[in-house]
Amino acid sequence: MLWLKDRIPKRMMRWSPLLLMLVFPVLGGMYKLVNQPRKHVFSLVMPLDQATPFIKYFALPYGVWIFYIYVCIVYFFFRDRTSYYHSMLLYTVCALTCYVIYLVFQTTVPRPEVVGNDPFAQLMRFLYNRDQPFNCFPSIHCFSSYMVMRMIWRSPARNRVNTVLISGMSLLIIASTLFIKQHVIMDVVGAIALVEIYIFLLIKLPAMHRNKVASERRQEFQA
Helix, strand or coil, rough: CCHHHHHHHHHHHHHHHHHHHHHHHHHHHHHHHHCCCCCCCEEEECCEEEEEEEHHHHHEEEEEEEEHHHHHHHHHHHHHHHHHHHHHHHHHHHHHHHHHHHHHHHCCCCCCCCCCCCHHHHHHHHHHHHCEEEECCCCHHHHHHHHHHHHCCCCCCCCCCCCHHHHHHHHHHHHHHHHCCCHHHHHHHHHHHHHHHHHHHHHHHHHHHHHHHHHHHHHHHHC
16 A cells, blocks of 8 residues: 555645646635726727627627636646646736726726527626626736637647637637627727736746846856
8 A cells, every 4th residue: 555655645746736726716706806886987998899799699708718718727737837837827917917907997898788588698698797897907808818829829739729729719709708798999908918018027038037047157157
């Protein structure tokens, strides 16, 4: 039985990084605290948003969003551990940044009336009841979907299949936020900018510093 005792801790250590995903319910609980209407609510609706049609069929990709994000992050855990850690870090800091913005700059999006009793109309009403029509800028749906897309673009584990699947699904979810009138274009722009800023600050900038230090050490060694 000694061999079994030796193997169990190793297996636990191999899976233990997945415990980082426990941050999701914590962030979800924090979101409930900020997901309240405030005295001053702003609108970022532009003419192009008003011209965008309401398409209830996009409720499906919008609704599976969080499960899709979980699947992508677990996929990174098995195929590219660095992208897994980067995804967890980016999601956490982006979500917390969104919460702060929601507290000081709450936006809203006008919603159309949902007609019909077909499954898509019922799903649409369910989503509207679950998600309040405020705390829109930046969009959490959009930043997280864009984040996993950026991670697969950077990943050494990328190939044609996973790149097309993740990019295609991410773009579909981002588009769904506009077509179901849950977000506006500026919410998408803000979400993408948020991810790019933190990728530069938390991933690219430290990598540039490490490369600089390594280069200086090589020059000192050669001298």
